[in-house]
Amino acid sequence: MTVEQTRGEPVSAKAVKPYKGLAMEGMIAKWYAKIRTQDEEMARSLQQVRDMLPAGGSVLEIAPGPGYLAIEIAKLSGYRVVGLDISRTFVEIAHAKAREAGVTVDFQLGNASAMPFEDNTFDFTVCRAAFKNFTEPVQAIREMYRVLKPGGKALIADLRRDASRAEVDAHVDTMGLGRVNEWLTKWTFRTTLLKNAYTAEEMRRMVAQTEFGTCDIDLDTIGMEIWLTK
Numbered sequence: 631m632t633v634e635q636t637r638g639e640p641v642s643a644k645a646v647k648p649y650k651g652l653a654m655e656g657m658i659a660k661w662y663a664k665i666r667t668q669d670e671e672m673a674r675s676l677q678q679v680r681d682m683l684p685a686g687g688s689v690l691e692i693a694p695g696p697g698y699l700a701i702e703i704a705k706l707s708g709y710r711v712v713g714l715d716i717s718r719t720f721v722e723i724a725h726a727k728a729r730e731a732g733v734t735v736d737f738q739l740g741n742a743s744a745m746p747f748e749d750n751t752f753d754f755t756v757c758r759a760a761f762k763n764f765t766e767p768v769q770a771i772r773e774m775y776r777v778l779k780p781g782g783k784a785l786i787a788d789l790r791r792d793a794s795r796a797e798v799d800a801h802v803d804t805m806g807l808g809r810v811n812e813w814l815t816k817w818t819f820r821t822t823l824l825k826n827a828y829t830a831e832e833m834r835r836m837v838a839q840t841e842f843g844t845c846d847i848d849l850d851t852i853g854m855e856i857w858l859t860k
């Protein structure tokens with residue numbers, strides 16, 4: 631296991647960590663594609679893309695799962711949109727959903743810590759609700775830096791480990807799920823997602839080990855947005 635030093639502080643052993651969640655293939659991926667709602671977070675991400683991206687800009691969604699955000703970005707005309715996910719099932723689902731929506735998104739199979747892209751390719755990379763699952767989180771941030779154009783921005787949006795159980799439950803209650811899916815989703819947050827998630831301080835320490843060096847972090851009730859500029 632690689633444990634790295636950053637500005638003299640020890641960094642948690644999460645510089646490389648085992649994938650603790652369920653592998654998101656087959657039935658699990660199909661279940662997730664059904665329950666993943668088009669929420670306020672999605673609307674905010676879309677607005678952020680509109681606000682920051684030049685016309686004709688290129689966007690990479692890292693770990694898009696069923697691809698909902700990438701597809702919505704592709705509907706805003708003028709952007710080149712690529713998605714990269716490690717799950718074969720999700721890549722298939724995302725292709726099918728893009729076809730249904732009548733948009734072009736280049737969904738590819740691959741690992742966030744070894745991206746199959748040239749240096750300086752994208753204006754913006756976005757990674758939502760996935761970073762905490764990565765087995766090599768620091769390497770994934772380094773890859774974001776490598777594939778961004780100079781001046782490009784990366785956004786990582788994810789759960790905070792210090793979110794309270796009451797806040798997480800209240801958030802799930804807003805998702806409009808049926809009783810069984812609501813219970814399953816709360817159980818998954820409790821048993822897996824919160825345990826894998828990071829605090830803002832841990833994110834800062836990981837970013838400090840990469841060429842980005844620093845980041846801006848906005849906190850909300852259960853999550854955080856980490857903004858990085860190349």
Ligand SMILES: C[S@@+](CC[C@H](N)C(=O)[O-])C[C@H]1O[C@@H](n2cnc3c(N)ncnc32)[C@H](O)[C@@H]1O
Binds near residue numbers: 654666694697759760
């Ligand atoms: C909870 S889903 C989130 C999907 C989507 N971003 C969303 O907001 O709904 C987590 C995603 O991370 C992907 N993933 C996990 N580890 C990965 C890695 N090392 N590289 C690329 N994708 C990865 C999974 O296959 C899955 O699609």
